Amino acid sequence: MEESSESPLVLLHRPPSLVFMDELLGRNYRILDINTSSDPLPIFLSRHAASARAFVNIARLPVTAELLSLLPNLEIIICTSVGVDHIDLAECKRRGVAVTNAGDAFSEDVADSAVGLLISVLRRVPAADRYVRSGNWKKFGDYQLGSKVSGKRVGIVGLGSIGSFIAKRLEPFGCIISYNSRSQKQSIPYKYYSDVLSLAANNDVLILCCSLNDETRHIVNREVMESLGKDGVIINVGRGGLIDEKEMVKCLVQGVIGGAGLDVFENEPEVPVELFGLDNVVLSPHSAMITPGSFKNVEDVAFANLKAFFSNQPLISPVQFD
Amino acid sequence: MEESSESPLVLLHRPPSLVFMDELLGRNYRILDINTSSDPLPIFLSRHAASARAFVNIARLPVTAELLSLLPNLEIIICTSVGVDHIDLAECKRRGVAVTNAGDAFSEDVADSAVGLLISVLRRVPAADRYVRSGNWKKFGDYQLGSKVSGKRVGIVGLGSIGSFIAKRLEPFGCIISYNSRSQKQSIPYKYYSDVLSLAANNDVLILCCSLNDETRHIVNREVMESLGKDGVIINVGRGGLIDEKEMVKCLVQGVIGGAGLDVFENEPEVPVELFGLDNVVLSPHSAMITPGSFKNVEDVAFANLKAFFSNQPLISPVQFD
Numbered sequence: 001m002e003e004s005s006e007s008p009l010v011l012l013h014r015p016p017s018l019v020f021m022d023e024l025l026g027r028n029y030r031i032l033d034i035n036t037s038s039d040p041l042p043i044f045l046s047r048h049a050a051s052a053r054a055f056v057n058i059a060r061l062p063v064t065a066e067l068l069s070l071l072p073n074l075e076i077i078i079c080t081s082v083g084v085d086h087i088d089l090a091e092c093k094r095r096g097v098a099v100t101n102a103g104d105a106f107s108e109d110v111a112d113s114a115v116g117l118l119i120s121v122l123r124r125v126p127a128a129d130r131y132v133r134s135g136n137w138k139k140f141g142d143y144q145l146g147s148k149v150s151g152k153r154v155g156i157v158g159l160g161s162i163g164s165f166i167a168k169r170l171e172p173f174g175c176i177i178s179y180n181s182r183s184q185k186q187s188i189p190y191k192y193y194s195d196v197l198s199l200a201a202n203n204d205v206l207i208l209c210c211s212l213n214d215e216t217r218h219i220v221n222r223e224v225m226e227s228l229g230k231d232g233v234i235i236n237v238g239r240g241g242l243i244d245e246k247e248m249v250k251c252l253v254q255g256v257i258g259g260a261g262l263d264v265f266e267n268e269p270e271v272p273v274e275l276f277g278l279d280n281v282v283l284s285p286h287s288a289m290i291t292p293g294s295f296k297n298v299e300d301v302a303f304a305n306l307k308a309f310f311s312n313q314p315l316i317s318p319v320q321f322d
Numbered sequence: 323m324e325e326s327s328e329s330p331l332v333l334l335h336r337p338p339s340l341v342f343m344d345e346l347l348g349r350n351y352r353i354l355d356i357n358t359s360s361d362p363l364p365i366f367l368s369r370h371a372a373s374a375r376a377f378v379n380i381a382r383l384p385v386t387a388e389l390l391s392l393l394p395n396l397e398i399i400i401c402t403s404v405g406v407d408h409i410d411l412a413e414c415k416r417r418g419v420a421v422t423n424a425g426d427a428f429s430e431d432v433a434d435s436a437v438g439l440l441i442s443v444l445r446r447v448p449a450a451d452r453y454v455r456s457g458n459w460k461k462f463g464d465y466q467l468g469s470k471v472s473g474k475r476v477g478i479v480g481l482g483s484i485g486s487f488i489a490k491r492l493e494p495f496g497c498i499i500s501y502n503s504r505s506q507k508q509s510i511p512y513k514y515y516s517d518v519l520s521l522a523a524n525n526d527v528l529i530l531c532c533s534l535n536d537e538t539r540h541i542v543n544r545e546v547m548e549s550l551g552k553d554g555v556i557i558n559v560g561r562g563g564l565i566d567e568k569e570m571v572k573c574l575v576q577g578v579i580g581g582a583g584l585d586v587f588e589n590e591p592e593v594p595v596e597l598f599g600l601d602n603v604v605l606s607p608h609s610a611m612i613t614p615g616s617f618k619n620v621e622d623v624a625f626a627n628l629k630a631f632f633s634n635q636p637l638i639s640p641v642q643f644d
Binding site: 143148173 | 430431433434435437438439441442445447448450451452453454455459460463464465467468469470471472473490491493494495496591592593598604605606607608609612613614615616
């Protein structure tokens with residue numbers, strides 16, 4: 001496709017620091033980069049974006065009904081994240097706007113992080129690292145021992161591509177895997193629990209990697225944590241809103257659960273300060289999802305979706321509307 | 323076996339805080355606990371231990387030729403560690419004293435730790451945890467991204483039971499495994515390198531889990547680190563002496579290698595202070611080897627060796643003399 005006034009107009013939003021997809025996009029489409037203007041967003045959009053047919057949303061800009069109303073010709077939103085809880089999907093459906101996500105591009109990195117957080121919590125890796133760095137090993141001797149990883153019963157909430165990768169990685173640790181998801185998966189050998197409460201009751205660890213929506217918001221509440229129990233550990237690489245964070249803080253402080261590894265929080269980058277003093281908690285700044293080694297994958301998926309859309313081909317990683 | 327003056331005398335040394343094997347040992351043998359005396363060790367041994375036939379060495383007491391000369395009737399040393407570099411094996415061989423180690427009892431825990439350290443270094447888990455705890459996420463925004471775990475080329479030095487467990491755990495991460503050991507193993511699918519220098523040159527990660535002896539001391543020297551290269555990572559769950567620590571510190575500070583996850587150090591609990599400020603290093607206080615969940619395994623192996631010895635049965639986990 002040659003660049004010309006006939007090329008489709010693609011709206012782009014990305015973190016200012018991120019040079020990402022520039023070359024690919026610029027070669028094939030006319031690009032309208034939100035970052036190039038200092039106008040308030042609604043004014044900028046109504047002045048310049050009325051003819052935009054696609055929106056490549058790299059910086060997770062919330063797409064509300066109001067924002068959509070300023071983009072009357074929009075046909076597709078290309079997200080470079082896996083979760084699309086920043087998009088008003090109901091309004092997209094109503095307007096006939098397709099939405100795509102990052103597909104599997106992040107799955108390996110997120111699964112790697114989830115396993116890393118799990119071992120880090122159980123074996124207290126960051127706490128032990130702090131102990132050595134502060135000189136306490138020399139001063140006070142051995143650090144408290146952690147908890148065994150091998151053989152733990154691990155319940156995965158959401159057995160999509162990330163959850164499956166996590167399960168596959170934990171199998172050779174001798175972990176016993178079970179899962180909860182909207183429906184039981186065929187040809188999956190792991191035990192299925194139809195609700196998170198019984199999943200928690202029958203496991204030592206809960207790993208959250210499902211999407212956040214009205215059904216899954218606060219899917220881990222006080223009752224689930226009590227059911228998981230005092231040695232139980234929660235790993236969250238999904239979204240902060242999956243857990244009732246206030247209750248989780250209480251449960252961690254009171255010893256209702258044993259520990260947590262958290263990459264996501266309800267109100268990022270706010271993190272409850274009560275967690276900062278806890279050695280049974282590992283905190284991660286929403287960085288599970290990617291490494292530079294995966295940028296290329298994400299670019300590829302996003303660009304392939306865009307190209308498929310404008311060629312009337314099936315989308316690579318469409319988000320299903322309920 | 324009834325306790326009587328005819329029961330064999332077993333010398334015991336253990337960390338004072340550790341109630342370990344007491345019940346098992348006391349039921350079957352006369353126990354001489356080094357901790358019960360305030361006499362200097364040589365005096366205590368020559369006065370009371372001359373008839374001891376076995377020594378259960380839980381606290382990693384160095385067993386020198388001099389110490390052995392004070393135990394003329396000693397026939398076996400039962401160690402509860404995997405590494406036995408604290409034992410003068412040549413002198414044991416000369417005197418016909420058998421030595422046993424912990425066998426496989428620790429292998430799962432050490433392998434779990436090695437994988438945890440690897441993910442922690444590559445994905446910067448403790449550094450990111452510090453970043454969040456210090457409030458920097460809110461103040462300065464996103465933390466630097468880590469490096470991808472999946473697909474890394476991992477060279478394992480020492481493919482015994484720990485090394486094999488590590489390899490098995492890293493396979494579903496899509497890591498490409500190769501190894502170095504004294505000799506090539508039959509029926510092992512991984513590529514073999516006969517020397518550590520070429521192993522380093524062909525891998526992104528080196529994991530050290532071989533025993534420390536005259537051949538392996540400083541097996542990772544400056545040349546090996548230069549060969550591993552600026553993005554290369556070293557994980558050491560073996561012994562500190564496997565690495566030339568002074569050179570490693572220089573290589574980490576100068577960026578000759580990319581990072582390190584270290585559970586062991588040359589002069590524990592001394593840790594080079596230059597490492598305390600580095601975010602590409604994860605420090606662990608020689609705690610990879612065990613969790614409370616494995617104590618029972620270690621007790622079982624140690625006691626089984628002792629029982630086998632006094633019943634003239636084959637030892638469970640004898641250390642081979644060269």
